[in-house]
Amino acid sequence: MSRERQLHLGAFMRPVSLHTGAWRYPGAWPDANFNLRHLTYMAKRLEAAKFDAFFMADHLAVLNMPVEALRRSHTVTSFEPFTLLSALAAVTERIGLIATASTSYDEPYHVARRFASLDHISGGRAGWNIVTTSNPDAALNFGREDQPDHADRYARAREFYDVVTGLWDTFADDAFTRDVQSGQYFDPGRMHVLGHKGPELSVRGPLNIARPPQGWPVIVQAGASEPGRQLAAETAEAVFAAPQSLADGRAFYADVKARAVAAGRAREDIVILPGAFVIVGETIAEAKAKRAALDSLVxxxxxxxxxxxxxxxxxxxxxxxxxxxxxxxxxxxxxxxxxxxxxxxxxxxxxxxxxxxxxxGYSGLSFIGTPASIADKMEEWIDQGGSDGFNIMFPFLPAGLTDFTDQVVPELQRRGLFRRDYEGATLRDHLGLKRPPNRFFPG
Structure with a gap:
């Protein structure tokens, strides 16, 4: 069965499951978020199921909660995203690799180099999830007494994006001639010095790494506030949304797409992927019982x-x-x-x-049911303009992940809603996104 419009699927790993009780669920791997062997297994299973991307969130501080709560949290320890995704790039071939990097507590040159490197190492599979960081304890780890105001964080993020993408465009795609006979390694005329001086940032450049295979790694953004939506409309190519219902999803989808058009972009320049917490059962009652058992562990x-x-x-x-x-x-x-x-x-x-x-536990959008009922819901969201796909959040690992890849994905494929194989090699290929032209060396 063929279908004109198919959905996209990302796996949201934060670092593996958002649910506080996930590590205690019967049969779960208690160390799933901090065990490379387990994470490699999950990445390979997701790639075998043809997921668009493995999406890793990040924290720049231990979560600011009382120690009585913290001692029960599996988020107290997790890998640094670039280190982990570089390791996963070596054992996978097609799945996209999205990492979170903060515009509040990092510098554009660092971020540009890391993502360009990951894009080269992975063969064009990197994505940057732009965050402004809302945890006030993160400020204390970077020499500050408090975090910047919400509006100030987003103003810096917007300028930060301009600088990072400008640095990625340092070299023309054909700048590196590597001519052994003449002894010219690169053409200086095909290198641009950014020379940025703005309200928040001053970055000379040039970036000391070749232009990424994708031109730019895919830009991802998750803010749903007014400044977050506007930042997404102007910069993002994939948006991680958090609607509570299909009505909320449709309103968010229409709003961000309209903002993108108003900013001079096309609607298809952005894919919108709500987070969906999914629990699969042979019956709806069984799936609900799994949810109840999981919630009881909190x-x-x-x-x-x-x-x-x-x-x-x-x-x-x-x-x-x-x-x-x-x-x-x-x-x-x-x-x-x-x-x-x-x-x-x-x-x-x-x-x-x-x-x-x-x-x-988890309070957001949830699909709890059988493979068929979950596929019904996803199809409804796609057909009614609520999303372009979903970032799947797994309730516990590994069973929550394998339940989805082994049961829901085949049902989606049977309906023509999801690919049976990758058609391209890069994350942009998977998401149907264009490779951006170099602003300094067009054509």
């Missing part, structure tokens, strides 16, 4: 700590069996995550305990 101290992070304030003093207080103070945390949690509490009438338990 301790209250972990749950309330997760809620505190999402709200940007200490929620441990709230009455667990009362509604969320009405007069929550404003913070400098991620505004989209905070607003989503508050809206959920209000719309569903949840107590603090119920909201914390949901947040401590």
């Amino acid at each position: 301790y209250y101290e972990s749950a309330i700590a997760s809620l505190s992070i999402a709200l940007g304030i200490d929620a441990s003093g709230f009455d667990p069996d009362a509604p969320l207080p009405e007069d929550l103070p404003e913070t400098n945390q991620s505004k989209s995550s905070r607003d989503r949690v508050i809206a959920m509490a209000r719309s569903e009438g949840l107590t603090v305990r119920q909201l914390a338990q949901r947040q401590g």
